[in-house]
Amino acid sequence: MPSRDTATTDVGRVVLDDLDITRALTRISHEILERNKGAGDLVLLGIPSRGVPLAQRIAARMAAVEGYDVPVGSIDVTMYRDDLRMKPARALLHTQIPAGGIDGKVVVLVDDVLFSGRTIRAALDALNDIGRPKAVRLAVLVDRGHRELPIRADFVGKNLPTSLVERVKVTLAGVDDVDAVTIQGTLANTDGEGEA
């Protein structure tokens, strides 16, 4: 982690460290299994980029508990976004639907931060073009509030009340250097990394 020694760069306040994230994902995994009464029918779909490693970690914990490999995939929602034509054309991220498909399955969407809810709306539209799941659930590492659509998460790692000027940044080992969730103030960088 960069140290917060200078006033010019706002590195933010760490609200979840690696152990907190591990504990949250373990709890979410158990909650999903409990709610679903086992791992049968489950398909985990991560929303790129950081929802994908989260989905894989949840699947790994489920495999340890249930001794059963839950299908994991990813679903890119870029082309379903409602602000697609308001910004420069964007690169697509990887969509990987598990071989068994999603028809009749219980799909759990996994994302890092739940914010306006617009990403999840786009994901629901994308699912609609891929198949017809029996049910769709939503698991997020952080719920930061400020919903703009009637969408809520079924499984939440941490509810994080924030102000609109703050930015929530999620970094995950594998994609980034370390596991951490940080809140940055108004001086935050503008690349929108890991935010939703």
Add this chain to the structure above:
Amino acid sequence: MKRHLLSAADLTRDDAELVLATADEMRSLADRPIKKLPALRGRTVVNLFFEDSTRTRISFEAAAKRLSADVINFAAKGSSLSKGESLKDTALTLEAMGADAVVVRHGSSGAPHRLAHSGWVRSSVVNAGDGTHEHPTQALLDAFTMWKHLGGSRPGGLEGRKIAIVGDVLHSRVARSNALLLRTLGAEVTLVAPPTLLPVGIEGWPVETSYDLDSVLPKADAVMMLRVQRERMHGGFFPTAREYSRRYGLDGKRMATLQDHTIVMHPGPMVRGMEITADVADSDRSVIVEQVTNGVAVRMAVLYLLLSGNEPAGSMVEGEE
């Protein structure tokens, strides 16, 4: 990316890799029950074809429709184009109809450039083949096919790969676009043709040239055969078709000298028995049918990257919100 796609030279290395990566995602759509994406809903793509073309027009039409764009087909035959309307007046008509993109095929080299830079239309212009000049989306789909087979679908996958392009280079817009794009992607291109079928100024192209097919084949990772464009030939470029086939055609015997991983390509339409024999065209090495499939994915990628936002895609942006 620039606003228009007129030449393969318009694409930087990053642009070209972005198109390949995007096309790879588009290709997975073919396996889905609903082969449609909402990205270009409400946009209008006009196919403006002054020259006959079946596969390119159908390919662009399928690509635009799979992205939910509205498609208007304008063919020279049976329209006001055959009544003597000028390119400018046609362009003004398209502008008045609110076209977001014009896909243009024209018999004259430079017509798409004229359309894009004359201020007649505000839409993006995509060159679908102009005279003997360029055909950039064909080059992109060829590069995509090589990238899937030889490059492992990885960025930089074509670096150092050896590509032989064989046949009527003089009349081929495909050869020029391929030479430019493959060079951008780091591949090494060798053009093989009789001296009469190499264009003047070939020394300025970023390629090697050879008159001897048999010496080039064993080193190639991909061999692309070009059609001999007899309709554009007014004069004797080679003595007989039979002699051309013997020296520059790909038959089973020549194919046996290729490396195991080498693929055989043809942009189509092919003349079996002339530049390629039937047994080669139908062999396991041949990816000719796959090129057609990839054409739709690549054209979807191009239309998506040019039209989906309020400006064309820049370089790859990671971790978008």
